[in-house]
Amino acid sequence: MTLLEFKDLHVTYTGSRGRIPAVRGVDLKVESGRTLGIAGESGCGKSTLAMAVLRLLPKSAEVTGEILLNGEDLLTMGWGRLRAVRWTGASIVFQGAMHSLNAVHRIGRQVAEPILLHEEGISPNEAAERAEALLERVGLPSSRARSYPHELSGGQRQRVMIAMALACDPDLIIADEATTALDVMVQAQVLQLISGLVTERGVGLVMISHDLSVLSEVCDEVAVMYAGSVVEQGPAHEVFANARHPYSAALGAAFPVIGDPASRKRPGGLAGDPPDPVRLPDGCAFRPRCAVAVERCGEEVPALLAVPGAAGEGPARVSACFVAQEGEPVVV
């Protein structure tokens, strides 16, 4: 059975400016032991997607479609069942570890908290021991359980967040920009840790980041989001190295390949901002920033369809770009 599946998911916020569509019809699947990357800029809906899984969105958010975790729809689930699913079925590692940890409680207590809440009949001492074991798993000395968050470095705090996410042995972990604020070396340590968990324990991982190069390294598959929709999806390395949507190409080019003379002193990028979700352009949402747009792009919304690509590519390569669907290059 598929571990996690989004079926035609829509999330709409209601604000002072009216209805704001944040996620517009997303279909995605994650299997156990696999890693799905979700890439995109701020405001593309990737974090809304993550929050929707555990129903952490504000009340004003209107959610339609289905989110199936092990076949069970999370959106229609009763509160009691949902509480059980949070932590044990799926858990999230957020970006700002400093803000997600409680500053006045010791680390050990915070890691033990979900264990105490979710496992019946476990004694506080047992939970504390489990918490220490978890800290060791993520590469922190168990003595750190007695520290307060401010006594740890950013990388250590991020490890604590991962330890918490593992506390109840979930089937699915969602990492939302979990390594973005970290230094290269600490990022490498954390990524190594996360990949190890996927292979050793067969958890499913959804990794959300704006850095396509990181996703291409860690993930099996990547979905690129723009203005609330998936615009390209395929094997992670392929999407990064040979994008079939102009937006993925620009996102990939934002992070140069060191050692590649083509990117030396040629910072890539994309002028302009993502569209205002309240006033999306007609046709393709990316058209105003697109260098390869054709007339049709302003008239019709492109669907996510299979694209012809280079020989030897995996089968599941889809792009929501008319130009790519015609087999034309998406980079000028």
Place this chain on the structure above:
Amino acid sequence: MSSEARSSNEEPSSGSAPSSAAPVRGEKSLTARDLRVEFGLPGGRVARAVDGVDLDVAPGEIVALAGESGCGKTTLARTLLGLERSTGGTVAFGGEPLRYSTKALKAYRRQVQLVLQDPSGALNPRHTVYDAVAEGLRIHGITDDEPGRVADALSRAGLRPPEQFFLAYPHELSGGQRQRVVIAGALVLRPSILIADEPVASLDASVRGEILALLLRLKEEQGLGALVITHDLGLAWSIADRIAIMYLGRIVEQGPVEQVLTAPRHPYTRALVSVLPGAPALKEAVPEPIVLAGELPDASRIPGGCRFRPRCQEVAAGRAAEVLHRCESEDLEILGPESAPHLVACHLDRARREDARDGGARMAV
């Protein structure tokens, strides 16, 4: 070299013999020699945040200063700007050592300007773009042709036509435009050198390239010099001419970007380069990812001998056995600021190079 950044320079100074023995690369170069910044900590310990750094930034070049958080790179930047006092060594501009009187600092900052990291935090939400950019002129009492100078700075920062932006407020601008306004605020005084601390770290991926391209253009077309402080080696590859890798208060490797990043020699740089995602071109230089254990030690507990030794993969793998006694006991000398050569502060690298050159002739370093 100095190009058009002239107009603002009221004290051409220099001309005289360069202070200390340091080479002066130009009358508008920013230089640091044996720079040290120490902080007293409770309990009488001393943190050596910057522990002996030689660095040159000349107009017309972009120098990247890279290292992990806590390596002292931001303290170094603050000291170069005169925001922090050094406890040893010198900062000089155009050969003149930096003085800390209010007047001297003010004159200095017309030449060396800071670009802040987060444009949303750097701009006052209730000030228009015009006011934000004109602030520097007002502080420096430059009253002639204020609108002209503001317009010039905005258009140099790529906001054209500039008049259209005068009355805009920060919230009406995109992230990239906001960062351009911050850069225009630094350019309005026509400085020769910009010091930019993580100029794109808070920007979205697609906007990043736009700002980096601007910095590159300012250098190429207007001869501006920049010191870009970053933890992101990709940024250095995108825009910098030279790179200095900092570890625990010292520069451990420096040289032209191509050499340092594609053929790194210091074990620390090799490790940093090896863990970069998606860089097949580097697999030749460093085939396997080297993930260093642990984190940067505390600046109040800098290890004796080579400061990188406790985390060094070469030492851990026993490949440095021959020079281990030196790694353990001899601190490496401060790397010179010369621009061309690729310099490395590593005993093992030195021994290997000497062996390669010829077994006998040992040069005293």
